[in-house]
Amino acid sequence: MAKDSIMQRVKAQLDQVPLGALVSYADFVQEPAQFAAVAAALSRLRKAGEIIRFAKGQYYRPHISRFGTVAPSDQAVFAAVGAATGQLIPYATGVSVYNRLGLTTQVPAVVTLASTRRRRNLPRRLRTVVRPALEQVSDVPLLQWLEVLRDVRRIPDTSPDRVVTRVAKELRQLTPPARRRLTELACQQAPPRARALLGALLENLPGKKDAGALRRTLNPLTTYRLGISAKILPNRAAWHIQ
Structure with missing residues (x-):
């Protein structure tokens, strides 16, 4: 395909792309053999100031505000x-x-x-x-809470007790199906310390099956030093949490 034809295609497609949206070579052509021609066209447009390079192989049409160029x-x-x-x-x-x-x-x-x-x-x-x-976008909030449990001792400007108190509040607000899904995700991918902490928290809520499922994934001889007080987590000893 001629270079002028590639340039015309790239410019026409860029006109349809929202400001700030990232594009790469594959957004313009499907054949890897044509990537070099697209790369050359995008490079020329960048030099002309029509697009900005964001990262290797990625560009965007800038939105200009009164404060300057807005990043994606x-x-x-x-x-x-x-x-x-x-x-x-x-x-x-x-x-x-x-x-x-x-x-x-x-x-x-x-x-x-x-x-x-x-x-x-x-x-x-x-x-x-x-x-x-x-697996599904609806899992993202649950996975983010699992990340909180994973990092309970490493979250800056707070304490494990404060974090656990906040997580316990969130768990009480979840529906039973959401708690079950959280348990499934924890069993699949959370580290043992996060599974133990989630199990201890769920044990204090109605419906003990989720806590039991998590307990079965844990080594009964392992201790988890998370810096959580017995006042905040009264059943911590039963889950070998310190």
Whole structure:
């Protein structure tokens, strides 16, 4: 295909792309043999100031506000990473989520994404942690609470007791089906310390089957040093939590 034809296709498709949405070579052509021509066209458009390079092989049409160029939204970035890793969409985790949930006042300089594999060539403000593939978007809030339990001792500007108190409140508000799904996800992918803590919390709520399912996944000889007081978690000893 002629270079002029590639350039025309790229420009025509870019005109249909929302401002701030990320595009890559595969958004313009399906044949890998044509990627070089698309890359050259995008490079020319970047030099002309029509698009901005976001990361290797990724560009966006900038939205210009009175404060300057607006970077792509987090959701646009998440979707682009998801397309590259084959996931429905990577989900945010880490301090940015803990801040949103009211667990910490710290605002992170780097946003952490859960992805099926580590990603390179991401912007400096993004990093990935490896997690199993997302099965359905509705699982994201539950998975984020599992991340809270995983990091209970590492969440900045708070204490494990305060975190556990907040998680217990959230669990009480979940519907029974949501609790069952949370238990399923924990059994599938949460580390033992998070499963033990979730089991201890669920044991204090109506319906003990979920707690029992989690207990069966744990080594009865393992102790979990999480820094949680007996006042906040009265049944901690039964779950070998300290």
